[in-house]
Amino acid sequence: MRKPCCDKQDTNKGAWSKQEDEKLIDYIRIHGEGSWRSLPKAAGGLLRCGKSCRLRWINYLQPNIKRGNFAEDEEDLIIKLHALLGNRWSLIAGRLPGRTDNEIKNYWNSHLRRKLINMGIDPNNHHVSQSLSLHRPQISGSATLSGGPVNHERKEWQQLISMTDNDRASDTGSCLPSKKDAASCLEDNAYVLPDLNLDLTVSVPSPPTTFTEWKQESAELEAPSELGNATNQTLLLFG
Template sequence: MRKPCCEKQDTNKGAWSKQEDQKLIDYIRAHGEGCWRSLPQAAGLLRCGKSCRLRWINYLRPDLKRGNFAEDEEDLIIKLHALLGNRWSLIAGRLPGRTDNEVKNYWNSHLRRKLMSMGIDPKNHRLSQKLPSCRSKSQANEHFQKVKSNGENDQVSDAASCVDDISPLPDLNLDLTITPSCFTTEREKQQQQKSNVLRGIESTSALTPTLPLFR
């Protein structure tokens, strides 16, 4: 059984105060991160080592990137998610200044819905059979008008959101196809050699004159 990082009864819980944040910042600036298990006591904090680590990584690091995600960051998250799935720490490692928790929350709250509104399944990044494939503004408008004319009120809001949320996201074509091998198998080679031998026998017999039979 893994030993807990600290004694729970002697630690503060809940929101961090500005004084606690400043103590953590000052200590790491002077001594570095070091061992998170012993850091709270050395920094004069009544906090768990795990709490200090998460507070520093997700909120206090000087290289953290604040604000909304840029379009190129969204494109990169989508492409990496298609390759790596929900491995958020690996994805965040390719986005300087972003944390894994931040990337995960942005995917679930924004990008996942955006792909669904475009008719793309966010699990496998392929076109969904249930949702409209709104890959362009014109296609989205055409779908919206069709749904509206048919009186399908329960789908009008979904179609309208598809029109509003269309943006130039990358056209992800991740379907892998297997092309025929350029190498012949051993069986095919044997059949080809056999057919060549038969052709040789036929051509030889055709060129050899027939001799009359003498009794």
């Protein structure tokens, strides 16, 4: 039986007080991060479990955390990365300097999911719902989704989706529900995977074309956004 991470009877729960925050910050300033399990005692008798301290530090107290609304290019990037990586929030956060996995996860669940649904995109697999895709290309939250009425563009879009599915399916050791989709996409499109650089610890500047710009283009019924360009932008995510 696993030992609990702390003695829950002796720990506070819920919102952190200013004093608790200060104790934690002071301790980490002097001793650095790590040894979370022993930290509460060492930090002047914080009545929190180590896990809670770690979370509080990572999600709130770290000095380099960017707070406030997400910029449109950040939204755009999150959508793209989610299409590629699924719910691997920590990896996605690695691409967004100053943002935490928790923050991104919350933002996704409260804003972006709904946004995609409203646009007729399934937020789970980023596939365009059939009814919409058969009509005008209302598509697409992300550059990866920039579709167009032109057939070859649609095909490229499907290839891109298959690539992202396959990326997820090829994830080491994980058993993903999309494996079947990925296989079928591969069959359909015979798409060759690029070398994916999934070392996502280094942030990359956002692509020049933002989600908003794309939406404007769509709204104006202009020529469809250039999928090749979008593809390239997505591929910028890879080394």
